[in-house]
Amino acid sequence: MSDVAIELKGISKSFGSVQANKNVDLKIYKGTIHGVVGENGAGKSTLMSILYGFYEADSGEIYVDGKETAIHNSTDAIRAGIGMVHQHFMLVENFTVLENIILGAESGMMLSHSIAKAKSEVKKLEQNYGLYIDLNARIDTIPVGQQQRVETIKALYRGAKVLILDEPTGVLTPQEAEQLFDILRALKKQGTTIVIITHKLREIMNLTDNVSVMRNGEIVANLKTSQTSKEELAELMVGRSIRMEIDKSPAKPGEILLEVKKLGLTDAHGVRRLDNLNFNVRAGEIVGVAGVSGNGQGELLEVLAGMRTCTEGEVKISSVAITPSLATNPKKIREAGIAHVPEDRLKRGLIPQFSASESSILGYHNSPAYNGMILTKTGAIRRHCVDIMERFDVRPQNPDIKSANFSGGNQQKLILAREMDRSPKVLLVGQPTRGVDIGAIEFIHKQIVAMRDEGSAVLLVSGELDELLSLSNRIIVMFDGKIVGEVDAKDADEKSLGLMMTNSHEGASV
């Protein structure tokens, strides 16, 4: 027996020409919570997927409990006592919680026996770690926080001694995240070793014992959490110093450019998506919209961007009026000087199969600048693309690469560049930094503030409370299609927003 639960020695892995892991050495001590941080694409997930047998390393060794262990597939990993809570849950959506738990860990040919056994085992897990769950609920009917709990139970049910969590809090509210941390601490107390992958430094600081920082596929530092700081970690992750706070002058709000009155939306199934919304955004200010995803923020953006017709109320946005009878469309909206950075950049922001230059004119593709009598002006489009790539630091600076082949951050910069290029009067932004790494986040934030300073009215929908708090002047909080609060960003903090987002003052508990 040794006190090292997992040791990786010289792990390397490449995908085609991309080296995802370079000669990685890592020691994870028993009964600790070990954080692995790094930017997107730093190789954290690849490394953990190797440990869980989802990928096979090109070279290197894995030692479990001091013994060299070959892990070719998930079966080997499970046998070695390694469990994983994946970022995208590995659950069968139309199965019950119980069916998902026993899948692959059944005890015998017939299900009835497995079910009886699983019920009593899960009861023990519930009592030991506070992992409460309704075993008969179907996965697609329970919230993501609960789904994640099912993933955790699945791993423990298979006898995991080492639990790997890949970006576990990305989909959780602050309160749900806190509950998860309590569970992880309880697991640690009973001897489980935990590895948590995240890019949220605050979580690292308040949860872990040790932390390893990855950059460009390598481990650049192994530190004791108690002996480091957020700033030091951020610097190590990016390789240069990063400002955690955004430098911005006080806003100078002007005339009202976006006014929403009694806005309502009932969808085709009769569900109220938006309910009596009233707010406005002035020139030169940023208004943030907070909320757990799926509480109407997406629909609000869709209505304002002309993609969806509201069923009640009215909107005045720049020179355009939107009412239920006065349907509009994205083309009219764009022509009125309103720019929209959609929440889902791969579905709505650009066309993954198109080249960067083609994606760089989407929505403005009818402009005479890009069109001759019959043919498009390819040269002009490419020049435009190179120009905005340069100004918005999109890398690689090549207009002919497929949009899909840029990293998330660079795709987002390309979209922002396209939308900001025309100095819009109103800028609608959804999730500007989702899946974007720290270096790019800093740049994107600066650009949004710059738009504000140029006199645009900015509506910012985001799931990142840090981002809303540091960028916005005011924050409105949505819950269940309604605005449940509006606060000045100066007076708000994560906790108060989190409570409003879950409407917890009404006693809702998840």
Place this chain on the structure above:
Amino acid sequence: MDLSLNDLLSILSATIRLSTPLIFAAMAGIFSERSGVVDISLEGKLLAGAFAAASVAAVTGSAWLGLGAAILTGMALSLVHGFASITHKGDQVVSGVAINIIVSGLTVVLGIAWFHRAGQTPTLPSSARFMSIKLPGADAISQVPFLGEIYTKLISGHNLLVYLAFVCVGLTYWILFKTRFGLRLRAVGENPKAVDTAGISVDFLRYRAILIGGILTGIGGTYISIAQNASFTRDMSAGQGYIALAAMIFGKWKPTPAMLSCFLFGFLEALSMRLQGVVVPFLGEVPVQLIQAGPYILTVVLLAGFVGRAIAPKADGVPYIKER
């Protein structure tokens, strides 16, 4: 037209006989598609099974050997489908259509080469076929009014494979919903990644599922050529594989509803046989062609969404490609 109990019973009895191959093929489809492999080659496998059964029965004089040959043929074609679409991640529809085309041509070519009868196989004597069997007590209670008639005319008097079809439906339900294999099979059709990360081989599971499909279509093909008929004729499956596919979708990939929709198609066909030449009030004599088109029209209507959205297994038709 007047319908006596006798007429009704004979239509229903024909319904059961005509539904049988559909039921085998629909259950095969359920196994295959629940595991995430679209199986449009049901048609080809039925036809190949029919040919194999008729040929082997003609040569050996044994219906059972015919059945065995048909099952092996069905499984072999499933392996071809699997090799293309599971091992090599090819397009499942293309692979299925290819099998259908090959079988349609190959059965005729081999038939001509082996039996020299323009693609037909020799007419089989009763001893080399599955003949109808009388259930115990059928004679004894045939005189009991109503119930006796139902027993003798509707329930008794089919061949063994008809009864086997019913057993298959129950067995399919039991395997899918009560066993470990069934749980994994349903999971792999919904989210193969979840199955993979649970330490189970996606490919091996899918191969087993389509092999079961091969067995069932083999039995269905046997029924068509050496139970329902006495020889193989060219393209004798006549789209029943596709109709079974439609019945499976209409039955929402569940065994019992799929069986019931097979009955619906079987009933329509039985009715169309019965209605030929019959004068319908106000309409006159219904054209034979229209009546015969009935099941196919129903297929289109049902699939066009008159039945509410049918939700397929999520990973149905998507090859599972694991990054390496």
